[in-house]
Amino acid sequence: MKAEEIILAQRVLEAGRPVVKDELLRVPDESRDWQGELREAGLEKVHEREVQLAPVVAAMRQRGLGVDERKLATLAKLAEKNREEAERKVKEMLGAGCNPRSPKQVKEALAKRGLKLNSTDEVALVMSGDAAAAEVLRSRAAEKRAQMIKAYGEAVGKDGRIHADFDPLGTATGRFSCREPNLQNVGRDAAMRSCFVAGPKKVLVMADYTQVELRVAAFLAKEEAMLAAFRSGEDIHALTAAKLTGQDPKGIGEETRKLAKAVNFGLLYGMSARGLAEYGRISFGLKLEEKEAREFRKKFFEAYPALQRWHDQARQSAEDPKVAEVRTLYGRRRWLPPPGGRMDWARFTALVNTPVQGTCGDALKQAMVALADAPLVSTVHDELILEVPEREAAAMAVRVVAAMRAGFAGLVPENLITVAVRQATHWGG
């Protein structure tokens, strides 16, 4: 086995183990029978596809993603101005000596105003309702944005493009990670995303799986109410909202739908009533008490009883010492922390989350291998971005959708999976 393949074998076999990243990453251990170990673990197929994927990812990195440097520079100036302005306001309210980037100093300064907090994170600051706390949050957001924009600017190569380091095995579940810079956490707003562009005479073809984790979870749990909704093209988030409020799905407002979306994803992965209440309060300004959140949670699992059973099974496995691993539908393995003690919660969430998130990652990778000869420029978990000459865009869109749906072949019924595709000269579009 070649050195690169050994490294992939090591990483596939060790997924989920807490390891010092570098050693496992870079040094191929030639002394072991890797093929044998892969076979033994039932991971040959997983490994083989990582081997196929590696050159596709290398080509994607080499190609890079186009950047509109002028636009980015303009945005950088604005962001920097906002950052300074926001910091000035914080210092006006909390004193010139208070560094808004220091949680410790912020906590102390707020305490002097009579606001005692355990944490100065977003939840705590929003909940406080304090004007100075709100300024701190504005300052942090402005700081973050300025930092990120600056980092993108510094990452642009001589060719005017960003060549980020995508790592197909950078996560415990089998998703990609991305670094230097991380193109998987670029701000969602149009001003930010539109700085990432197609070259002259080209367009970006952007395709993403729609509500894919929810669809896969519904399939894994055999949750018929959800599956029926997906099959009939119903709006799943509106459906959940309807189940929780007793309203008609058609009469659900946009805000309620957004909350239901958060409910769907949150409760799916074990969010507590308290967590739900906090989320509703900070993200939607809701007066959501924990009691009411508990009621939502209860109604959610009554509406989707198979999800409840699926969680129950996961809880059992989490406590079962014989259960040492969890697999995606493709067969990818993630080691679990040993049971007993505090880590049982981590075992539970890994047991629930990995088959969903990891299977989606597997499908995306399958699609990428199928698109090996296509000009991929980026990927963000459930999205692929390609850069093609304008006249090829329509055909490529069709091809990408087919490849992404086919990525689930043998894993999840393909008619359960939908892909949205669009094209534009810039990201977002």
Added chain:
DNA sequence: TGGAGATGCGCG
């Protein structure tokens, strides 16, 4: 001085 850990927050 510099490394480890904590804190906080951007994305899917």
Added chain:
DNA sequence: AAAGCGCGCATCTCCA
């Protein structure tokens, strides 16, 4: 009684 998951990155704080 209480816990959404998965990342990367910048900054601050503490300690050797």
